[in-house]
Amino acid sequence: MNIFLCGFMGCGKSTVGRLLARNMNMDFYDLDEYIVKNEGRSIPDIFSQDGEGYFRDLETKAIKSFADKENCVIALGGGAVLRKENALAAKAQGEVVYIKAEFDTCYERICGDTNRPLASGADRGSLEKRYNDREPVYSDAASVTVFADGTPEEIAQLIEVSVK
Numbered sequence: 502m503n504i505f506l507c508g509f510m511g512c513g514k515s516t517v518g519r520l521l522a523r524n525m526n527m528d529f530y531d532l533d534e535y536i537v538k539n540e541g542r543s544i545p546d547i548f549s550q551d552g553e554g555y556f557r558d559l560e561t562k563a564i565k566s567f568a569d570k571e572n573c574v575i576a577l578g579g580g581a582v583l584r585k586e587n588a589l590a591a592k593a594q595g596e597v598v599y600i601k602a603e604f605d606t607c608y609e610r611i612c613g614d615t616n617r618p619l620a621s622g623a624d625r626g627s628l629e630k631r632y633n634d635r636e637p638v639y640s641d642a643a644s645v646t647v648f649a650d651g652t653p654e655e656i657a658q659l660i661e662v663s664v665k
Contacts, residue, residue, distance in 0.1 A: 503573045503595035504664055505564075507639050509632050510579035511610035512602035513649050513656065518576035520657035527572045532581060535563050557584055564590045583635065588642035596664045599643035600656065604632045606649065 504521065506514040515531045522529035533544055536559050540547060547556050560581045567573060568590070575591075582588040582597070591597050608628060640646060645663045649656055 503567055503570065503575060505591040505595065505597045506576045506600055507582045507597060507642055508600040508602065509607050509635060511607035512600045513653055514576035514600055516653045517600060517656045518574045520653055521660055522574040524657055524661055527574050529574050531576045532560060532563055533578050536560065561587055568594055582642040583638055592644065596645060597643045598660050598664065599639045599646040600649050601646055602649035604629055607632065
């Protein structure tokens with residue numbers, strides 16, 4: 502079984518995912534890092550050179566590549582499950598867990614982060630609209646929702662209990 506973590510940028514997918522994988526003796530993959538490694542360039546470079554559509558195609562290919570792997574925790578990018586095909590591919594391979602964090606928490610974490618092309622230079626209002634637009638998509642994609650109102654360790658433990 503694989504565990505896919507979804508949620509808005511800055512909700513803690515990568516941090517919690519690493520802890521969860523360690524606790525459950527599973528391999529960890531950050532989908533964005535996986536894409537960067539395979540492409541040989543940064544996400545901002547992919548976005549600026551080839552556009553968001555190309556990046557989303559890379560996400561789809563990467564998610565589907567986990568079909569032949571077992572016992573992995575995969576932290577998805579914030580927009581990965583917006584493409585229904587990706588949500589279905591993740592569900593077919595295991596559990597999809599939505600880490601639901603308050604917008605203010607996410608905003609504090611992503612504000613000024615130049616490695617997030619969709620957040621870099623965006624104003625608070627547009628990011629909050631994106632957050633609100635995506636929330637129902639995350640909820641629909643997930644088989645389990647956990648609230649990110651504890652420490653990363655507590656959230657990882659909650660996910661572990663929820664997916665067993």
